[in-house]
Amino acid sequence: MTGPEGLRALVPAASVARISRRALxxxxxxxxxxxxxxxxxxxxAFAESAxxxxxxxxxxNVYSWGDYxxxxxxxxxxxNGTTVQLDSFGSNEELIAKLGATRGTSGYDVIVPxxxxxxxxSANGLLxxxxxxxxxxxxNIDPLYRDQSWDRGNKYSVCKNWGTTGYAYDxxxxxxxxxxxxxxxxxxxxxxxxxxxxxxxxxxxxSMYFAANGIDPNTTKKAxxxxxxxxLVHKLAPHIKAxxxxxxxxxxxxxxxxxxxxxxxxxxxxxxxxxxxxxxxFVYPTPTANIWMDTWAIAMGSxxxxxxxxxxxxxxxPEVSFRELDYIGxxxxxxxxxxxxxxxxxxxxDLVFPSEEVVKRLTPAVVNEAAERLVxxxxxxxxxxxx
Amino acid sequence: xxxxKKIDGASALxxxxxxxxxxxxxxxxxxxxxxxxxxxPDLFTAHANDVLSFDRYAEALDATFIGxxxxxLKIGLIGxxxxxxxxxPFAYWLAVKLNPKWRPLALALVLVPFWTNFLVRTLxxxxxxxxxxxxxxxxxxxxxxxxxxxILYTQAAVQLGVVYNYLPLMILPLFVAIDRxxxxxxxxxxxxxxxxxxxxxxxxxxxxxxxxxxxxxxxxIPLMGDYITASVLGGAQGNMIGQLVASxxxxxxNWALGSAMAVxxxxxxxxxxxxxxxxxxxxxxxxxxxRRVVLSGGAA
Numbered sequence: 001m002t003g004p005e006g007l008r009a010l011v012p013a014a015s016v017a018r019i020s021r022r023a024l025x026x027x028x029x030x031x032x033x034x035x036x037x038x039x040x041x042x043x044x045a046f047a048e049s050a051x052x053x054x055x056x057x058x059x060x061n062v063y064s065w066g067d068y069x070x071x072x073x074x075x076x077x078x079x080n081g082t083t084v085q086l087d088s089f090g091s092n093e094e095l096i097a098k099l100g101a102t103r104g105t106s107g108y109d110v111i112v113p114x115x116x117x118x119x120x121x122s123a124n125g126l127l128x129x130x131x132x133x134x135x136x137x138x139x140n141i142d143p144l145y146r147d148q149s150w151d152r153g154n155k156y157s158v159c160k161n162w163g164t165t166g167y168a169y170d171x172x173x174x175x176x177x178x179x180x181x182x183x184x185x186x187x188x189x190x191x192x193x194x195x196x197x198x199x200x201x202x203x204x205x206x207s208m209y210f211a212a213n214g215i216d217p218n219t220t221k222k223a224x225x226x227x228x229x230x231x232l233v234h235k236l237a238p239h240i241k242a243x244x245x246x247x248x249x250x251x252x253x254x255x256x257x258x259x260x261x262x263x264x265x266x267x268x269x270x271x272x273x274x275x276x277x278x279x280x281x282f283v284y285p286t287p288t289a290n291i292w293m294d295t296w297a298i299a300m301g302s303x304x305x306x307x308x309x310x311x312x313x314x315x316x317x318p319e320v321s322f323r324e325l326d327y328i329g330x331x332x333x334x335x336x337x338x339x340x341x342x343x344x345x346x347x348x349x350d351l352v353f354p355s356e357e358v359v360k361r362l363t364p365a366v367v368n369e370a371a372e373r374l375v376x377x378x379x380x381x382x383x384x385x386x387x
Numbered sequence: 388x389x390x391x392k393k394i395d396g397a398s399a400l401x402x403x404x405x406x407x408x409x410x411x412x413x414x415x416x417x418x419x420x421x422x423x424x425x426x427x428p429d430l431f432t433a434h435a436n437d438v439l440s441f442d443r444y445a446e447a448l449d450a451t452f453i454g455x456x457x458x459x460l461k462i463g464l465i466g467x468x469x470x471x472x473x474x475x476p477f478a479y480w481l482a483v484k485l486n487p488k489w490r491p492l493a494l495a496l497v498l499v500p501f502w503t504n505f506l507v508r509t510l511x512x513x514x515x516x517x518x519x520x521x522x523x524x525x526x527x528x529x530x531x532x533x534x535x536x537x538i539l540y541t542q543a544a545v546q547l548g549v550v551y552n553y554l555p556l557m558i559l560p561l562f563v564a565i566d567r568x569x570x571x572x573x574x575x576x577x578x579x580x581x582x583x584x585x586x587x588x589x590x591x592x593x594x595x596x597x598x599x600x601x602x603x604x605x606x607x608i609p610l611m612g613d614y615i616t617a618s619v620l621g622g623a624q625g626n627m628i629g630q631l632v633a634s635x636x637x638x639x640x641n642w643a644l645g646s647a648m649a650v651x652x653x654x655x656x657x658x659x660x661x662x663x664x665x666x667x668x669x670x671x672x673x674x675x676x677x678r679r680v681v682l683s684g685g686a687a
Binding site: 091093120123124197200201202237240241242243244247250253254255256367368369371372375376378379380381382383385386 | 427451458517518542618626630636639641
């Protein structure tokens, strides 16, 4: 030690003499204040995107769900001279939290939000409006999957993959022929009791009751919600074994459940690895079910927009799109992929390409004022099922 | 003139620790507390604090929360006790019986599971416990169960999962405590005529009490907030309170209510720990009283 003025710290020797407790503390005050300001400010200022200038950038940052694109497609796109950096998130909330907190400086260019979150995200300025002149392949998308209720005119997003909700049942346990949500609820309380799994998603769980009773699944009427709570908590919950969105993946091959609410593509994957696929049936239930759509969108503040547009446009080419479909197991909505699937002996196409009649009766889930109530209903169901 | 105080060597070394505690523990905790007095203003905003109230607490304390909390407390207490029952003999064997040459290896083996991600380990149990898994086949072959193993997505599976996940946190402090009690004291006990059981119960175990307390806290507290194990193995029967809090932050996007639930959970867990500590202290008081040796003629 070099006397009272001496101080040991991990800083250059020349600056040691200048560090006093006051200096250190004032440094902290600045840090804390900055932190407080960034977390509390209600400012809506967003970093501007760098608009396309016709020169393909050498980097592209894509923020998507885990393992949600065929690596062969990414490799092919990179041959044009753009390196693609893939990052993954696990929920729309995670995506929104990250984009919202960084206010346009996240560094992400292409993102993959689910369609029903688009209104929320665009209202909060998280999305860059799309210039369709850079997306000529948008015409490849079947009109059925364009111009959706949550993004009229595809202002912010284009279809990446879509799926729908239905249920699978073990015909060795349930010998009846099932077709509707009313059938599901009935079997769940009888043959399949205590052998049932539902998705861990409040909208999906409550929509079963609404659909079975001829009510709009996006209802916000208090009377409807009360009736749903009454039935779901007291009648249905005691028969449910699990609230688990991935139950079907092991549920079919391991035969853990007899009746499972599930997404169509997940059921297909599970049936492909099952040793008794013929024992299972999948139902696209009447009268309606969710149609969810994951979309390509560009994050506000993107600095690589030429590459972002090129990437999305590339993904909408029929051949590329088919590889995506084959890899992920969900329909991409591009015209012609169904025919390719037929020609190339794609297994179980019925679980990826429901008939047009089925597609037309589906209802996209809306994030509305009832959302919190739906969470509370499902939490009550879980508490009831566990008691 | 007052002399300006400088940070000397020792305080400078302590700086990373308190900076870490302030930034990553105290500030987030205060933020959660602050959010819990706010509300959810509209569909697209998770919290706002321009009007402060205790309303979120009233909202949080409903039958669902309390019911789920009791369920969680049951899993937590049984889990901690099971960890204790398994860890005490094992730590004793490790510290006393095992050849010291092998001790580092045994300790390393206890820690090996930590090299793998928590979620992946828990998912592994999903495969082990599945009705068509090898455990199920084995139990059917030896005739212990008729029909397939039906444990996955039940409370028993969660119970098993938490014991597996948190057991090392019990073994390590217990091992340290028993190891530090040392051989000389056990030998002294034997010299004074105590048999092995009596030595264990009256010398080794009481000296390991701080380790038992530390291990129990290390297991019980994180276990009460765990929601991964319950989400993966639990199903409807093994629903835990952590899932309820997570659903407010994620699905409902109501950070105010989620924060209020988190604060309540902290208070409840602290109360549960306090109650257990009180029971332990009363227990210790009676044991000490029954064993007190009054020296004849002494003024004790």
